[in-house]
Amino acid sequence: MRISIPISAFVAAIVGFGGTLALVIAAAKAVGATQIETASGVTAICLAMTIECLWLSWRTKMPVITAWSTPGLALIAASSGFTMPQAVGAFMVTGVLLVATGLFKPLTRLIAQIPASVASGMLAGILVSFAINAVKTIPADPWLILPLIAAFFVIRLFNPALSVLVVLIGGGLAAFLTGRVGSLPVPELSTLTFIAPQFTASATIGLALPLYLVTMASQNLSGLAVLRAAGYHPEPGPLIGVTGLFSLLSAPFGAATTNLAAISAAICTGPDVHPDPAERWKTGPFYALAYLIFAIFGASLVAIFAVLPQSLIVLVAGLALTAPLANALSIALHDVDERMPAMVTFAVTTSGLTLFGVGAAFWGLVAGMAVLFLEKLKKR
Numbered sequence: 001m002r003i004s005i006p007i008s009a010f011v012a013a014i015v016g017f018g019g020t021l022a023l024v025i026a027a028a029k030a031v032g033a034t035q036i037e038t039a040s041g042v043t044a045i046c047l048a049m050t051i052e053c054l055w056l057s058w059r060t061k062m063p064v065i066t067a068w069s070t071p072g073l074a075l076i077a078a079s080s081g082f083t084m085p086q087a088v089g090a091f092m093v094t095g096v097l098l099v100a101t102g103l104f105k106p107l108t109r110l111i112a113q114i115p116a117s118v119a120s121g122m123l124a125g126i127l128v129s130f131a132i133n134a135v136k137t138i139p140a141d142p143w144l145i146l147p148l149i150a151a152f153f154v155i156r157l158f159n160p161a162l163s164v165l166v167v168l169i170g171g172g173l174a175a176f177l178t179g180r181v182g183s184l185p186v187p188e189l190s191t192l193t194f195i196a197p198q199f200t201a202s203a204t205i206g207l208a209l210p211l212y213l214v215t216m217a218s219q220n221l222s223g224l225a226v227l228r229a230a231g232y233h234p235e236p237g238p239l240i241g242v243t244g245l246f247s248l249l250s251a252p253f254g255a256a257t258t259n260l261a262a263i264s265a266a267i268c269t270g271p272d273v274h275p276d277p278a279e280r281w282k283t284g285p286f287y288a289l290a291y292l293i294f295a296i297f298g299a300s301l302v303a304i305f306a307v308l309p310q311s312l313i314v315l316v317a318g319l320a321l322t323a324p325l326a327n328a329l330s331i332a333l334h335d336v337d338e339r340m341p342a343m344v345t346f347a348v349t350t351s352g353l354t355l356f357g358v359g360a361a362f363w364g365l366v367a368g369m370a371v372l373f374l375e376k377l378k379k380r
Contacts, residue, residue, distance in 0.1 A: 028076070078208060092199075115372065118332075124325055125361070184307065
């Protein structure tokens with residue numbers, strides 16, 4: 001055991017939690033969740049990640065790190081017309097699809113057949129609105145927002161992983177010291193609130209299916225790639241199946257989907273953690289401990305976010321997704337032969353099109369795959 005093991009695990013947990021918690025709040029608001037339901041969702045998803053990391057790391061003796069689906073949360077936050085019970089039903093359907101993917105290898109191979117350019121075009125279309133909305137917060141409170149944007153781009157030159165977290169903490173302190181925040185909430189322990197799911201065709205097609213696709217294409221496949229790059233050879237099925245199972249079990253309490261982590265995993269899988277790859281799995285239990293703490297105090301954390309200026313929350317969410325947006329665009333445009341399908345996917349997804357009660361992410365994927373099919377048909 002080296003001190004670098006718990007330090008790496010706690011840094012990964014703090015960066016992953018603090019850097020994207022604003023996105024969890026935004027997603028909950030988009031589907032009409034109350035503050036109690038939002039706190040329950042944060043608690044449930046943290047508990048799911050606690051069990052997943054503890055079990056998978058111990059069982060596989062690999063540093064298997066899980067996270068909530070950042071692109072999935074962005075998809076939910078950008079959606080409209082869904083209620084919290086419908087969202088819970090969609091989360092459960094997504095969990096079932098992930099379990100099925102873990103059990104049946106052909107499903108994993110089928111998802112892998114979706115071109116990275118088209119999948120990234122859909123992801124970029126989901127994320128771009130957050131970057132735009134972050135810029136739109138400047139006129140609302142320039143004296144708070146502009147220094148935070150400047151701090152973000154300066155800090156990321158030295159430590160990209162901590163830049164969003166520093167902006168969140170610094171912005172919160174600045175808002176409090178300048179009187180932009182009222183009285184702070186009384187600390188309280190978290191509780192779980194059961195939310196009866198409602199299953200509808202529009203939520204299944206417009207929310208669950210896109211959530212499954214972005215989670216698989218943007219999170220699980222990249223999470224597996226991080227482990228392989230670190231010299232590990234995981235069996236994809238059990239890892240995806242376990243995250244799907246706990247996504248299914250935690251969904252009725254308001255939790256969105258969990259999956260294999262990529263950025264957080266990169267912090268926990270490299271040689272800086274431990275020179276011996278066989279010892280790095282121990283980051284999993286420490287990472288799980290951190291999320292257990294987050295679960296216990298999830299209600300207080302959500303309450304604090306509730307009193308922060310809305311412009312700060314929007315800014316933090318936008319800044320947190322800037323790097324994933326840039327990466328998605330670069331992948332979407334990398335292959336010259338697939339640029340047109342990728343851009344069609346991006347344009348349709350960005351448009352916010354809703355047709356037959358189904359959201360833009362699904363139609364963006366359909367449009368991109370249709371254009372790709374036509375172009376390949378012509379080449380034949």
